[in-house]
Amino acid sequence: MSATPRSSPLGGKHVFVAAVFLLLALWPLVSGAYGADLVAKLMIYAILAVALELLVGSTGLVCFGQAAFFGIGAYAAVLLAPADNAVPSLLVALPLSMLLAALYALAVGALSLRTKGVYFIMVTLAFAQMAYYVIHDTELGGGTDGIYLYVKPVLGLLDLGNAAHLYGFIWFSLLLVFAFLALLLRSPFGRALAGIRVNEQRMRATGFSVYPYKLAAFTISGAISGWAGFLFAIKDGFVSPELLSWHLSAGVLVMIILGGLGHLRGALIGAFAFSLLQELFKSEALLGEAAKHWHLGLGLVVIACVAFMPRGLVGIPHQWRLHAARKRDKHAPDSEEAQA
Structure with a gap:
């Protein structure tokens, strides 16, 4: 089988991503307040x-504790806000939230990356549950009641209290x-990560120390x-322990599988x-009364998508081209008849 040609800088993938962001x-401009709020959450x-x-x-x-970093960033946005209801600075609040999430990711990664496979999944889940119960069972995060954020950060003319x-x-x-990760994955660092994904043992044999690469990726993530x-805390003005629950980690994992693993645009679509x-x-x-059982309908759709679209939603064009090629081959005459 011939190698897939590298897409040009202005290829269809790039046009699609540009169209999505546009x-x-x-x-x-065309939606109401509810529609804009929904898309902001998405x-x-x-x-x-x-x-x-x-x-x-x-x-x-395969990390099963991504919600812990998400929740830490959300709680940091609220807990680090000025106690006197003064207007927080975006240049201070956002970097601090990212720093705390990154530090916890660094600590979790430093320990969990010494395991592999299902053990790595379980260790990341365990650390996420630890963070969840610290917030859920202590006064640090307000317990099950959560905490409200009354004053949104500002930066010059940018007021995040304005919708x-x-x-x-x-x-x-x-x-x-998206742009940062796209550039990162095209860099030598990203190529090293791809090599680790394909064959970690071979990367070690070629002289790469894979642990620092994996730890850096874990911390950046x-x-x-x-x-x-x-951003979630700023948008809702409220945080609760559910932001750190394993349900969210599982949901995000389903998103990238549904969209198509191995593609940033697949994660976006998913x-x-x-x-x-x-x-x-x-x-x-x-759906009326059926909406009470929404998990059932959602689960069936996800199962159908995984069964009939093994490459995810991002692989639909490839499946169409493959189907069209098979159809052409089926109806094309064989070589001897063509020569005759």
């Missing part, structure tokens, strides 16, 4: 999804994170997840698709 930028989940894609799809590390400003900042954050958590499917099956206006 549509997201223009969305508030963009935050997309940031969290591409952060996990760096680990799962690009490095081969339009907040939407624009979330959009810009997603664009910046944690910092970006903290960024997403910070985050929007999974979240929109949730909204669809939860809608009592559309």
Whole structure:
């Protein structure tokens, strides 16, 4: 089988991503307040999804504790706010939230990366549950009642208390994170991560010390997840222990699988698709009483997608081309008849 040609800088993949970001930028012009708020939430989940894609799809590390870094970033945004209800600075609040999430990711990664396979999954889950119960069972995070954020950060003319400003900042954050990860994965560091994913033993044999690469990827992913958590706390003005629950970690993992592992745009598509499917099956206006059992409908759709689209949503064009090629080969005459 011949190698797949490298896409050009202005190939279809890049055009698709550019179109997605353009549509997201223009969305508030045609939607109401509810539609803009919904898409803002989806963009935050997309940031969290591409952060996990760096680990799962690009490095081969199946992490089941991504919600811990997300929740730490969210709680940091609230707990580090000035006690006298003074207006917090975005230049201080956001970096601190990312730093705390990154430090916890560094500590978790330093220990969990010494394990492999299912043991790595369980260790990351255990650390995430530890963070969850610290928030849930202590007064640090307000317990089960959560904490409210009354004053949103500002930066010059940018006021995150304004819905339009907040939407624009979330959009810009997603664009910046996506561009950063795309460049990172094309760099020698990203190529090393791809080599680790494909064959870690061979990378060691060629002289690479894989542990620092994996730890760096784990820490970067944690910092970006903290960024997403910070945005979520600012958008809702409220945080609760559910932001650190394993359900969120599992949901984000399903997002990147649904979209297609190994592609940043797949994580982007999967985050929007999974979240929109949730909204669809939860809608009592559309499904009536069946909306109470939305988990069943969502689960069946996800199972069907995994069964019939093994490459995820991002692989649909490839499946169409493959089907068309098989159809052409089926109806094409054999070589002897063609020569005759």
